[in-house]
Every structure is written in C-alpha cells, then in structure tokens.
Amino acid sequence: MKNILTTFLLAGLLFFQTLEAQRSPQRATPRGAEGATSKSTSVGNKFTPLSQQHIEKAINLLGIKLGQTLVEARKTVEKNGGEIIWLGNRDPNFTESIRNLQRASSIGYFEYAAHSTKNPNKKYVSHTPYSRQDVVIKLTLYPKSAGNLKDPNNLVIYKAETHLGFQPSQNEVIYDKVNFVDYTYEDFHAVMEKNNYALFQHQNAHLSYSKNGGKSLDIGNLKAARGTWEKDDITTVPSNKLTSISAFFPKYAYSLLQTKENGVDQIVTYKPFSDMIDKREGVGAFQTYLKYGNSVVLSLVQRKSKKDPSIFLLNNISLSYQDASLMEDAYNGFYNALYKG
Numbered sequence: 016m017k018n019i020l021t022t023f024l025l026a027g028l029l030f031f032q033t034l035e036a037q038r039s040p041q042r043a044t045p046r047g048a049e050g051a052t053s054k055s056t057s058v059g060n061k062f063t064p065l066s067q068q069h070i071e072k073a074i075n076l077l078g079i080k081l082g083q084t085l086v087e088a089r090k091t092v093e094k095n096g097g098e099i100i101w102l103g104n105r106d107p108n109f110t111e112s113i114r115n116l117q118r119a120s121s122i123g124y125f126e127y128a129a130h131s132t133k134n135p136n137k138k139y140v141s142h143t144p145y146s147r148q149d150v151v152i153k154l155t156l157y158p159k160s161a162g163n164l165k166d167p168n169n170l171v172i173y174k175a176e177t178h179l180g181f182q183p184s185q186n187e188v189i190y191d192k193v194n195f196v197d198y199t200y201e202d203f204h205a206v207m208e209k210n211n212y213a214l215f216q217h218q219n220a221h222l223s224y225s226k227n228g229g230k231s232l233d234i235g236n237l238k239a240a241r242g243t244w245e246k247d248d249i250t251t252v253p254s255n256k257l258t259s260i261s262a263f264f265p266k267y268a269y270s271l272l273q274t275k276e277n278g279v280d281q282i283v284t285y286k287p288f289s290d291m292i293d294k295r296e297g298v299g300a301f302q303t304y305l306k307y308g309n310s311v312v313l314s315l316v317q318r319k320s321k322k323d324p325s326i327f328l329l330n331n332i333s334l335s336y337q338d339a340s341l342m343e344d345a346y347n348g349f350y351n352a353l354y355k356g
Contacts, residue, residue, distance in 0.1 A: 062191065065179065076175050076336065077091070085099070088154070098134070102153075103126065117354065126156075181329045195320065198329050214234065312335045
C-alpha cells in the first residue's frame with residue numbers, strides 16, 4: 016500500500032505541475048485594483064494573469080457535475096466549444112484486458128481530461144493545456160456494470176481535479192520584468208462565495224468548501240502566512256480523507272478485495288464499502304463521510320507581496336471534488352464490473 020500511495024502522490028504532483036502553465040488571456044481584477052494597469056498585460060510578455068471568467072469556469076468544472084455519465088458531460092463541454100479526451104491510451108480503439116484491469120495495472124483506463132477549448136492541431140495530448148485560454152479538468156470515472164468498459168453511457172464521473180496558477184514564474188519576473196499579480200486568498204474566497212460555496216472545514220493546509228450549506232468559517236487569519244493559521248476545531252477531516260481514499264480506485268478495491276494464497280489469486284469476497292471504512296476509521300466514520308463528503312478540498316500556496324510584506328499573494332491552488340456516496344458507487348461499480356462472478 017505504501018508503494019501504491021507513493022505512485023499516486025507522484026502522479027498527482029506531475030498532473031498539477033503540467034497544469035501550472037494554465038493561463039487565460041485577460042487579467043483577473045484583484046481586490047482594490049479596478050481600473051489599474053499592469054506591465055504584465057503589455058504586448059510581448061509571455062505571462063497573462065487569470066481572468067475572473069477563467070477562474071469561475073475552473074471552479075464550476077466547465078459545467079460538469081459529479082455523478083454524470085461521460086455522455087452527459089461531453090454534451091455540456093462540447094456545447095460550449097470544448098472537448099473531453101481519454102487518457103487511457105493514445106489509440107482510441109485500444110481495449111484493456113479484464114485481467115489487467117483486475118490487477119489494477121491500468122488506472123488511466125478510467126481517466127479523462129475535459130478541455131474548455133478544442134485541440135487546434137487534432138493531435139493526441141494528455142491533460143496539458145492546449146493554450147493559455149484552455150481550462151483543464153481531470154476526471155476519474157467508474158463503470159456502472161460489466162460489459163463494454165469504454166461505453167460512455169456506462170461510465171460515471173466520481174472525482175474531478177483542477178489547478179489554478181496565479182503568479183508568473185521566477186524567470187518571467189526576472190527576465191520579462193513581469194509583476195506579481197495582486198490576487199489573494201481573500202479574493203479567491205469571495206469568488207467561491209459568489210458561486211455558492213461555503214468554507215466549512217480547515218485542517219492543516221487543506222480547506223474544504225461545500226455547496227450544501229452548513230457552517231461557513233470566518234477566513235480571518237487564513238489571509239496571513241499559512242504557518243500562522245489557526246486550525247478548525249474539527250478533529251476528523253472526512254473530506255480530506257476522501258481525497259486519499261478515492262485515489263486508490265480501482266486499486267483501492269483491488270487491495271481490499273483481492274486475496275492470495277501461495278501466490279495464487281483467490282475468489283474475491285465482497286464486503287460493503289461502508290463496513291470497510293468503519294473498520295479502518297472507526298464506527299460511524301462512513302456516515303461522517305456522507306455528511307461532509309460532497310465537497311471541494313482545496314490546497315493552496317501563498318507568497319509574500321514585494322510591495323507589502325504583510326500581504327500574502329495567492330500563488331497556486333489545487334482543487335479536488337468528491338462525494339462520499341459516489342465513492343461507494345464507484346467501489347461497487349468496480350467490483351461488479353471487474354470482480355463479480
């Protein structure tokens with residue numbers, strides 16, 4: 016399990032690094048800077064700050080909803096000029112064997128990338144943005160039932176991830192003389208609230224937002240250096256844990272269900288996902304996940320403003336969307352499609 020976790024952490028890091036270049040053509044309007052001009056918008060500079068529209072498109076996953084089928088998501092994205100591509104193989108007709116999928120050797124088989132724009136070169140690309148205008152959402156899906164595991168009507172989205180980079184690179188600052196963007200976590204929080212998200216949990220470097228209502232934390236000292244943040248008084252962090260749990264699908268199902276004796280695979284015995292979670296996390300843990308699971312887990316990095324060291328600018332944000340009930344559906348879906356019978 017340690018090796019599996021390391022693999023997924025590295026894969027996640029690579030994903031977010033490739034999205035670091037994601038930019039849009041218009042400047043976001045930072046707090047208190049309406050009507051201001053910036054050298055970073057001058058002709059010839061490589062860096063263009065994120066627009067408010069770009070940020071909101073990413074936050075709202077280009078209109079995609081967790082629980083939608085791939086068919087439904089494609090209709091939404093393509094209607095707005097984008098596309099969804101498969102990350103499982105360069106050959107769109109490639110089919111992985113059930114045996115390899117049972118061994119969880121092809122996790123990318125169930126991963127897709129939604130782009131807000133179409134690839135102008137018609138070449139295969141992964142989750143790298145096509146251009147600065149392109150918003151990219153990484154989607155992970157599960158099969159509802161056995162059969163054609165590439166049938167878009169049989170694939171359901173249970174997890175989505177995206178990344179927003181707000182500041183120019185150090186090279187652009189030094190060589191292109193680009194200014195840092197006066198965009199703070201407070202500015203981003205205001206956009207989240209505008210889009211009906213409430214901040215309901217904070218532990219360590221992870222923040223959890225939800226559209227379900229409930230408590231909304233005062234961001235207070237979250238505007239300062241992260242090392243000074245006061246933690247939320249919630250001791251259990253279900254929304255954050257769901258992110259790590261979902262990373263193991265379908266490997267998570269494999270590691271929990273598959274058994275071996277003398278090196279030979281044995282018959283898979285089904286156990287309810289809720290029972291597995293309660294056994295690992297304590298009685299009642301899964302019900303806690305259901306309560307807080309429909310959420311967005313946010314991890315951010317800040318940097319000191321050169322103009323005013325007391326102000327911390329937002330450098331980048333990673334967002335992971337999940338829902339506890341969909342985790343259970345995904346667990347059951349992988350079992351029914353890959354192991355049952």
